[in-house]
Amino acid sequence: MKAVLLRGYGGVDQLDYTDVPTPEPGEGQVLIRVISSSINPVDYKLREGALKQMMPLDLPAILGRDAAGEVASIGKGVSRLKPGDQVLGLVHASYADFLVADENVFARIPDGLDADEAGILPLVVLTGAQLVENGVQPRAGETVLVTGAAGSVGRTAAFVLKQHGARVIAGVRQTQLADAKSSVTADSVVAIDTAEGIESLPELDAVADTIDGPTAAKLVSKLKKSARFASVLGKPDAVVNAGIEARPVWAQPDAVRLAQLAHDYRDGKLKIPIARSYRLSEIREAQAFAEKGADGKVAIIP
Numbered sequence: 159m160k161a162v163l164l165r166g167y168g169g170v171d172q173l174d175y176t177d178v179p180t181p182e183p184g185e186g187q188v189l190i191r192v193i194s195s196s197i198n199p200v201d202y203k204l205r206e207g208a209l210k211q212m213m214p215l216d217l218p219a220i221l222g223r224d225a226a227g228e229v230a231s232i233g234k235g236v237s238r239l240k241p242g243d244q245v246l247g248l249v250h251a252s253y254a255d256f257l258v259a260d261e262n263v264f265a266r267i268p269d270g271l272d273a274d275e276a277g278i279l280p281l282v283v284l285t286g287a288q289l290v291e292n293g294v295q296p297r298a299g300e301t302v303l304v305t306g307a308a309g310s311v312g313r314t315a316a317f318v319l320k321q322h323g324a325r326v327i328a329g330v331r332q333t334q335l336a337d338a339k340s341s342v343t344a345d346s347v348v349a350i351d352t353a354e355g356i357e358s359l360p361e362l363d364a365v366a367d368t369i370d371g372p373t374a375a376k377l378v379s380k381l382k383k384s385a386r387f388a389s390v391l392g393k394p395d396a397v398v399n400a401g402i403e404a405r406p407v408w409a410q411p412d413a414v415r416l417a418q419l420a421h422d423y424r425d426g427k428l429k430i431p432i433a434r435s436y437r438l439s440e441i442r443e444a445q446a447f448a449e450k451g452a453d454g455k456v457a458i459i460p
Contacts (some may be wrong), residue, residue: 160443160460161202161254163218164358166209170442176285178220181258183233188261190227190245190372194277194456195438197254197448198223205445222252222458223322226276236261244273246420248280248411253441265417267275271424278432278455279312283419285390286314286410290322293388293407301360305350307342308334310430310455311390314419315366316341327359329373341429356380363398370394375410376404432457 159180165172181191203209203223219375229239239245247262251257267276289311296298296302302319306312319326320343328344331351338347349355350373359380367389369375374387375396381387386405389399393404404457422428433454436444441458448456 159253160438161220161251162222162438164215164221165218167210167217168204170445171392172174173441173445174218175441178254180256182198183231184256185234186236186260186262186399187233187258188236188239188245188264189231189233189251189256189258190225190247190264191230191256192225192460193227193244193273194224194275195222195226195344195460196224196278196281197456197458199448200281202445202449208223216447220251220253222254222277223248223250224277225252225257226273227251228273230256232261232345233258238262238341239264239293242436244272246276246280246295246416248284248409248416249365249415252277252345253438253458255438260450263411265413265420267423268417268424270292271420274459275432275458276420277459278430278457279420279423280416281409281428282310282312282455283423283428284412284416287318287388287415287419288396288409288412289315289366289368289388289407290318292340293405294319294366294386296322296324300363301323302364302366303329303348303350303359303362303380304344304366305329305373305377307344307347309339309368311411312368313342313423313430314367315368317422319366320344327362328354341428341431343428350376358409364388367391367394382404383449437460 233321329350332349370391374394431454
């Protein structure tokens with residue numbers, strides 16, 4: 159089969175589209191023919207070596223966390239899935255024609271959702287949902303700010319917060335205001351890259367953070383002492399030093415929640431824009447494009 163091997167830490171020139179053996183499913187695993195995948199920031203951070211202390215790679219390695227595809231074969235003990243089923247899941251090594259993973263990480267692709275498109279969903283929608291449900295743990299009526307709300311994780315977090323009855327403020331860049339007002343599920347939209355935007359914020363019960371950096375420090379004055387600051391980027395020092403509870407959140411597979419969110423996406427309730435699609439053989443160009451800050455997901459079609 160064809161796959162993309164990361165030969166060493168560094169730039170996109172370390173990504174090699176080449177032939178590798180097709181994996182075989184073990185006990186409890188399924189072999190998936192990958193129909194679509196996508197690029198996430200973790201992919202190029204791993205490639206560069208920025209995460210090698212936390213997430214070291216055994217090089218050469220196949221990157222890729224998202225997959226949508228068709229079950230090609232099953233291992234011993236697999237009972238929920240069968241060959242021919244179309245599924246999506248949060249996996250490893252999806253920059254390939256085939257991958258193997260435990261059957262319990264996969265949800266069935268809902269009728270009406272194309273497998274060519276479903277591969278953009280797993281990591282961002284699960285991250286956004288778990289940022290809210292495991293991190294923020296909102297109560298109905300609470301006022302919660304989502305930072306980076308125009309991004310795919312932020313959009314999902316805002317959508318899930320509204321499902322839980324929160325009052326949602328979408329924090330975006332000033333250049334994103336117009337689009338966010340029409341496409342992000344929120345009660346209000348604020349440009350949090352401006353002093354005026356930060357000053358306009360009310361007292362916050364919680365923050366669902368996807369950007370960290372200087373913004374976290376600027377938000378401290380707007381947080382109640384009882385507030386929760388949940389972030390996909392760890393525990394910001396400014397928040398911890400202010401005595402505010404900081405809750406780091408890392409995405410975990412959850413087939414049940416993924417199925418629900420895939421249905422919401424299919425029905426148009428949850429909007430995740432696609433910036434561009436590339437072939438797997440164009441992975442160097444695709445990662446370079448995504449790394450510049452693509453306005454939406456970058457899809458990969460083998």
